[in-house]
Amino acid sequence: MNTNQPNSIPKRKPGRPKVEKSPTKMSILRTGAFLFMEVGYEKVSLESVAKACGITKASVYYYFNNKSELFTECLVAVMTIAHNATATILSEPIPLKDKLIKIAIRQMSNAHLDFESMMRDAAVELSDEQTENIRKAEKKLHDVVHDAFQNAINSGEINNHHSPIVLAHTFVALLTMKNHLNLKQQQIPVEQLVAQLIEILWTGIQNEG
Amino acid sequence: MNTNQPNSIPKRKPGRPKVEKSPTKMSILRTGAFLFMEVGYEKVSLESVAKACGITKASVYYYFNNKSELFTECLVAVMTIAHNATATILSEPIPLKDKLIKIAIRQMSNAHLDFESMMRDAAVELSDEQTENIRKAEKKLHDVVHDAFQNAINSGEINNHHSPIVLAHTFVALLTMKNHLNLKQQQIPVEQLVAQLIEILWTGIQNEG
Amino acid sequence: MNTNQPNSIPKRKPGRPKVEKSPTKMSILRTGAFLFMEVGYEKVSLESVAKACGITKASVYYYFNNKSELFTECLVAVMTIAHNATATILSEPIPLKDKLIKIAIRQMSNAHLDFESMMRDAAVELSDEQTENIRKAEKKLHDVVHDAFQNAINSGEINNHHSPIVLAHTFVALLTMKNHLNLKQQQIPVEQLVAQLIEILWTGIQNEG
Amino acid sequence: MNTNQPNSIPKRKPGRPKVEKSPTKMSILRTGAFLFMEVGYEKVSLESVAKACGITKASVYYYFNNKSELFTECLVAVMTIAHNATATILSEPIPLKDKLIKIAIRQMSNAHLDFESMMRDAAVELSDEQTENIRKAEKKLHDVVHDAFQNAINSGEINNHHSPIVLAHTFVALLTMKNHLNLKQQQIPVEQLVAQLIEILWTGIQNEG
DNA sequence: AATGAATGAGTGTTCATTCAT
DNA sequence: AATGAATGAACACTCATTCAT
Numbered sequence: 001m002n003t004n005q006p007n008s009i010p011k012r013k014p015g016r017p018k019v020e021k022s023p024t025k026m027s028i029l030r031t032g033a034f035l036f037m038e039v040g041y042e043k044v045s046l047e048s049v050a051k052a053c054g055i056t057k058a059s060v061y062y063y064f065n066n067k068s069e070l071f072t073e074c075l076v077a078v079m080t081i082a083h084n085a086t087a088t089i090l091s092e093p094i095p096l097k098d099k100l101i102k103i104a105i106r107q108m109s110n111a112h113l114d115f116e117s118m119m120r121d122a123a124v125e126l127s128d129e130q131t132e133n134i135r136k137a138e139k140k141l142h143d144v145v146h147d148a149f150q151n152a153i154n155s156g157e158i159n160n161h162h163s164p165i166v167l168a169h170t171f172v173a174l175l176t177m178k179n180h181l182n183l184k185q186q187q188i189p190v191e192q193l194v195a196q197l198i199e200i201l202w203t204g205i206q207n208e209g
Numbered sequence: 210m211n212t213n214q215p216n217s218i219p220k221r222k223p224g225r226p227k228v229e230k231s232p233t234k235m236s237i238l239r240t241g242a243f244l245f246m247e248v249g250y251e252k253v254s255l256e257s258v259a260k261a262c263g264i265t266k267a268s269v270y271y272y273f274n275n276k277s278e279l280f281t282e283c284l285v286a287v288m289t290i291a292h293n294a295t296a297t298i299l300s301e302p303i304p305l306k307d308k309l310i311k312i313a314i315r316q317m318s319n320a321h322l323d324f325e326s327m328m329r330d331a332a333v334e335l336s337d338e339q340t341e342n343i344r345k346a347e348k349k350l351h352d353v354v355h356d357a358f359q360n361a362i363n364s365g366e367i368n369n370h371h372s373p374i375v376l377a378h379t380f381v382a383l384l385t386m387k388n389h390l391n392l393k394q395q396q397i398p399v400e401q402l403v404a405q406l407i408e409i410l411w412t413g414i415q416n417e418g
Numbered sequence: 419m420n421t422n423q424p425n426s427i428p429k430r431k432p433g434r435p436k437v438e439k440s441p442t443k444m445s446i447l448r449t450g451a452f453l454f455m456e457v458g459y460e461k462v463s464l465e466s467v468a469k470a471c472g473i474t475k476a477s478v479y480y481y482f483n484n485k486s487e488l489f490t491e492c493l494v495a496v497m498t499i500a501h502n503a504t505a506t507i508l509s510e511p512i513p514l515k516d517k518l519i520k521i522a523i524r525q526m527s528n529a530h531l532d533f534e535s536m537m538r539d540a541a542v543e544l545s546d547e548q549t550e551n552i553r554k555a556e557k558k559l560h561d562v563v564h565d566a567f568q569n570a571i572n573s574g575e576i577n578n579h580h581s582p583i584v585l586a587h588t589f590v591a592l593l594t595m596k597n598h599l600n601l602k603q604q605q606i607p608v609e610q611l612v613a614q615l616i617e618i619l620w621t622g623i624q625n626e627g
Numbered sequence: 628m629n630t631n632q633p634n635s636i637p638k639r640k641p642g643r644p645k646v647e648k649s650p651t652k653m654s655i656l657r658t659g660a661f662l663f664m665e666v667g668y669e670k671v672s673l674e675s676v677a678k679a680c681g682i683t684k685a686s687v688y689y690y691f692n693n694k695s696e697l698f699t700e701c702l703v704a705v706m707t708i709a710h711n712a713t714a715t716i717l718s719e720p721i722p723l724k725d726k727l728i729k730i731a732i733r734q735m736s737n738a739h740l741d742f743e744s745m746m747r748d749a750a751v752e753l754s755d756e757q758t759e760n761i762r763k764a765e766k767k768l769h770d771v772v773h774d775a776f777q778n779a780i781n782s783g784e785i786n787n788h789h790s791p792i793v794l795a796h797t798f799v800a801l802l803t804m805k806n807h808l809n810l811k812q813q814q815i816p817v818e819q820l821v822a823q824l825i826e827i828l829w830t831g832i833q834n835e836g
Numbered sequence: 837a838a839t840g841a842a843t844g845a846g847t848g849t850t851c852a853t854t855c856a857t
Numbered sequence: 858a859a860t861g862a863a864t865g866a867a868c869a870c871t872c873a874t875t876c877a878t
Binding site: 039040042043114116117121161162163166170196197199200201202203204205 | 249251252323325326329330370371372375376379405406408409410411412413414
């Protein structure tokens, strides 16, 4: 580009250039996501997020207009990551049952709250648009599981006694069990727990061929 | 009151004595239980409990030392009631599968939060003793289900591929699905949902005899 | 009242009886009124009101649900007092001109902001009902002045060249002049200032009889 | 820049030089003046000024050291403009009464806050020097009115019953009435309102010759 | 010349808790 | 038995101001 051509001087934006994806913003997102998943919407104060990032509350507001907006962006990020990881596993050339086990282990290893509980907690403060955005990200996650069950039904890998919708929800419901069990004394290793859960589910849906 | 005066000996009423707890205290317990189950620990203010009872905040403190104590007593009450109802159903002379369905329908018909989510919400504010008290009440509920599964295994009604502990937890985990599904568009009637869920579980554990 | 009659025991309300017009509440009202009139809505923080009363911010909230409610009650109180004082003066058996002077002196001696400026300041935060309440109290003040001018026109005490509406507003507008003059160096004694102002107004409206 | 190099002597443009102030600074001044007059000192955030100018908050600080300085310069500018306009009208060869009407109409047509209310709003944050600067600009406006009244008294156009100081202030006070009336239901056309107000004032001060 | 980043001080509001009555 | 009064600690959010780039 020739800056000497009088008619087409490409005006370089004045002032300090913006950093691509500000590390501070990323730090807030990561910390927020972790905290929200850990203790829920209400119990996370912006002060705590800031402190965990080593910055000030006001700085959080520099990047996010308010708490519900931060929450939304954090949740969408988490959902997107979970979706990608799940989709990757589902596309592997292994039996569905093994995929389900891998997904369950991964999910349960991430300490986090039950998704619906958290949404209920945040519900009153989220705008319709924000709720929709999170739901959209969540639906993508569900859809990828739903499709996997649908395909398995079509290919005869599992029987067609149950709608893939219910199967997907059942699978997700089982994933929350880790929280139920973890908080009590009986510490069962994740792998073992997953194995048993999937076994139960699988016996109920497998094709007897 | 002078108990020595012959005329004023407080005659102990014959028959089963009424519950000794003052009606006000009972009212607080009932209201608190409902509200806590409805919206969780943090979102229930003592002011709201008082107002719902038609009394003042200070009156709540007259009967309960603090919020966590009220919470504890409410939860223990709820658990005890649920335990009794469950035990009654389990003692009926019908197949285990039908019992599970009856229990599931009853549980899901009571709109309420996921138990574990609520405990996590309240966790930081509960003393160890309070947590233990609630857990004890909850354990009684689980035990009664656990015993039912154990008996079914012993009697051969279901297979012995899975530990009764996991079965009990799986069963309880499935019970929380109502919340997951209800919050979304697809409104499925409780009975139908229960039927499908128990069907899946049952196929996984029934004895093939 | 006979408390022995079993059917009509006048239940004495339980608990600590409420003080008639709580001195604390009165103190808040007085202090708030003074501060609001002195520096306007936004610049008065509830913290400052509380401190001026020797209590805590939370205590202010014990008596008033929020800032706008406190503001409303303060303003209505001020307006009511001003109305009563004005009405009293207007009912005295002296010439209208003298009444106007007395009113003006009283008004100007109370240091306060221009009423409309303050309302504009508070406007965005007041509910429609609150605004209406204040306006109602203000209207009573204006009406009593308006009626006085109307009567004077009817009785021929002043000419009928101007509508009583405009006369009332002109009179009130002149009352705000103290603020304009006071803030500058030229300190003119209130009485002298009032005399000149009313003189100008009066010459414009008196009947030449 | 080396001014010794013969080829780069910055040639001073012939004729009247353009206003030296950068267009950005002028934009800030204009926008600030408008906003301050519209909603007062406190309610104008530097963010809003910047956004209205299409620049950043930090840029405002590049041209003005702080908010009170911006306010001061804005107000002085407004006052100067008002002074010039008023002086122009007063120098026209028409009767004083007509001049007053023209001035009043012009003033009332510019939607803005009462000047004194705004000064009181900003008072605590202005340095003595800043306050003085604004007052000086305002005084020039008052003086030109004051002189007009003085001249009218000297020439016998109006009577000498009132000091020109009070007359000037009375005139200015009447100018604020628009705000008082506009905010209520009775919408009176500016011209009609002005006519009535000046009529009252005029009857009170005219010479009966 | 102009900006992105960051902050400290303050504001309205809520709520569990205490205490004298 | 029940209540009115009062409080301290926390929280979401705003804004003028600073500074390196």
